[in-house]
Amino acid sequence: QTMQTTPSTQIVNVGGYSIGGPEFTVIAGPCSIESREQFLETAMGVKASGAHLLRGGIWKMRTSSKDFQGLGTSSFDMIKDVCKQTGMSLVSEVTDARQIEQIYDVVECFQVGSRNMHNYALLKELGMQKKPVLLKRGFAALITEWVKAAEYVTVGGNPNVILCERGIRTFETSTRNTLDLNAVAFAKKNTSLPVIVDPSHAVGIRALVPDLAYAAAAVGADGIIVEVHPRPAEALSDGMQALTLNDFKVMMNKLDRILDAI
Ligand code: PEP
Ligand code: MN
Numbered sequence: 001q002t003m004q005t006t007p008s009t010q011i012v013n014v015g016g017y018s019i020g021g022p023e024f025t026v027i028a029g030p031c032s033i034e035s036r037e038q039f040l041e042t043a044m045g046v047k048a049s050g051a052h053l054l055r056g057g058i059w060k061m062r063t064s065s066k067d068f069q070g071l072g073t074s075s076f077d078m079i080k081d082v083c084k085q086t087g088m089s090l091v092s093e094v095t096d097a098r099q100i101e102q103i104y105d106v107v108e109c110f111q112v113g114s115r116n117m118h119n120y121a122l123l124k125e126l127g128m129q130k131k132p133v134l135l136k137r138g139f140a141a142l143i144t145e146w147v148k149a150a151e152y153v154t155v156g157g158n159p160n161v162i163l164c165e166r167g168i169r170t171f172e173t174s175t176r177n178t179l180d181l182n183a184v185a186f187a188k189k190n191t192s193l194p195v196i197v198d199p200s201h202a203v204g205i206r207a208l209v210p211d212l213a214y215a216a217a218a219v220g221a222d223g224i225i226v227e228v229h230p231r232p233a234e235a236l237s238d239g240m241q242a243l244t245l246n247d248f249k250v251m252m253n254k255l256d257r258i259l260d261a262i
Pocket of ligand 2 (some may be wrong): 031032201227237238
């Protein structure tokens with residue numbers, strides 16, 4: 001049974017899969033792609049529980065330059081193998097316009113991270129591409145700034161943008177960020193683009209991620225993008241917020257029931 005949601009006007013095709021249509025989209029995978037074993041195990045696990053698309057960072061925007069920066073270009077062949085083997089398409093972040101060409105055959109959707117939402121040179125370059133763009137909201141960006149950032153891509157000639165609310169910085173420090181569900185409802189009403197939620201970066205605490213995913217479904221989001229790691233304690237980035245494969249399975253079952261009820 002497919003999970004139903006309210007369709008957006010603009011349906012975005014990611015490697016043959018539609019985001020913004022009637023199905024609630026689940027994009028899942030590790031924060032960073034760390035090795036063939038880790039990526040394959042995660043991909044097979046999330047696929048078995050019903051994920052539609054894979055996520056996984058190749059170049060990371062880490063706050064500290066001393067932290068793991070991603071496997072980079074040396075991982076492309078391995079990543080293509082895993083996608084082919086699992087029959088899943090990958091969404092992955094480009095942190096620099098020069099990476100677009102390098103990664104073109106590896107991904108089906110370019111992610112723009114929260115820290116790059118205001119990188120208009122990158123957005124202009126993505127406006128000239130044939131593949132879709134998942135645009136995270138800047139952690140201190142107004143909704144209007146986020147929507148205008150999306151317009152850099154759409155006006156540039158690429159209508160295929162997915163908006164992603166990933167939490168904003170507020171006075172609150174008990175959680176990593178504050179999930180702005182207002183922004184999801186507002187963007188759904190006032191734009192034609194699909195709107196998804198990233199509960200992982202929004203809250204930053206594994207045990208709370210599923211509850212925010214359910215909230216995303218209830219508020220009318222078109223889907224979620226969520227971090228999963230087979231062994232979160234060993235993760236090279238964002239282990240605190242990574243769901244285990246079993247957590248993910250449990251969440252998917254409950255999500256199905258919630259979407260049925262609304
Ligand atoms: C990510 O998706 O791993 C990420 C870095 O997200 P954000 O840009 O929202 O911080
Ligand atoms: Mn992350």
